[in-house]
Amino acid sequence: MLKPLLAACLLLTAATASAVTFRAGIETSRWDLESSKFMCRLSQQIPTFGIGTFEHEAGERVRFVLQPTDQAHFNKGAELIAEAAPWQPGITPRQLGVVERDHDGRLQVANPQAELMLASLHKGMYPTFFTDGWYGTEEPLRVGLSAVNFQSVYADYVNCVAGLLPVNYHQVARTAILFPSAQWRLSDASKERLDKIALYVKSDNSVHSVYVDGHSDGQGRRLFNRDLSKRRAEAVTEYLKSKGLDEAMLITRFHGERYPVKQNNSKSNRARNRRVTIRLERE
Numbered sequence: 001m002l003k004p005l006l007a008a009c010l011l012l013t014a015a016t017a018s019a020v021t022f023r024a025g026i027e028t029s030r031w032d033l034e035s036s037k038f039m040c041r042l043s044q045q046i047p048t049f050g051i052g053t054f055e056h057e058a059g060e061r062v063r064f065v066l067q068p069t070d071q072a073h074f075n076k077g078a079e080l081i082a083e084a085a086p087w088q089p090g091i092t093p094r095q096l097g098v099v100e101r102d103h104d105g106r107l108q109v110a111n112p113q114a115e116l117m118l119a120s121l122h123k124g125m126y127p128t129f130f131t132d133g134w135y136g137t138e139e140p141l142r143v144g145l146s147a148v149n150f151q152s153v154y155a156d157y158v159n160c161v162a163g164l165l166p167v168n169y170h171q172v173a174r175t176a177i178l179f180p181s182a183q184w185r186l187s188d189a190s191k192e193r194l195d196k197i198a199l200y201v202k203s204d205n206s207v208h209s210v211y212v213d214g215h216s217d218g219q220g221r222r223l224f225n226r227d228l229s230k231r232r233a234e235a236v237t238e239y240l241k242s243k244g245l246d247e248a249m250l251i252t253r254f255h256g257e258r259y260p261v262k263q264n265n266s267k268s269n270r271a272r273n274r275r276v277t278i279r280l281e282r283e
Contacts, residue, residue, distance in 0.1 A: 019140035022049035029148035035160035037203050042157045044145055052145050058165040064109040071105025078129040082120035121150045172197045175278040184231035198243035206282040212237050214254035217273040218264030226256035236276045
């Protein structure tokens, strides 16, 4: 078992050694960090090739994007490996997976491979994309990240990730809070969801309106359902106000049974209709 694995690693090492290589040198290797409550971006320019960026958005796991200046590369995708640095003799390259090219010519690496790339850089290794057919020739192409100067910015990146909001805009822009039959009081789970919405809205100055719309299922009298949807909407609005949202940005409406999302012909469908929707609008 070990002999075939060793042979494969030797072949990979030989192929990468003869490839056309793009990677920042010791003098040009620099990592840049952009940080906010919404996104942490850790990037490195790859001279005469493009840029590689780790993107960690609030509420998501980290991903990596390799953006070539010329989209002609990686038509067949690429193999992702972690190579030893020149000062790490004897360390075998580690295969991290295969990456497909997207329609914009980029290589996007999701988890867990993106985290493995960060771990490799932390160990001083070079995450590298390897493919054949550079510009239609028989020469392989190797594009890598340099670990030089990575440690000096990594601690700041970790602090940025620790300060991210628990959710991003797309996760809270459209939210439905469900209610038991004939009830309007908020459950603990609903309050936890509303806590995250309130935290996001208070952090994002571009959000200018929060629409709160109450609904009911089709059981019972229409006037009762209208009043029930009103109480549900008001319960959500009052809770958001208690969490610090400006009353002027809250638009509260109620609709009774008029706008079901499902037909009221089953227990599960009626449960979906007993709801308050929260919709954020931003500039």
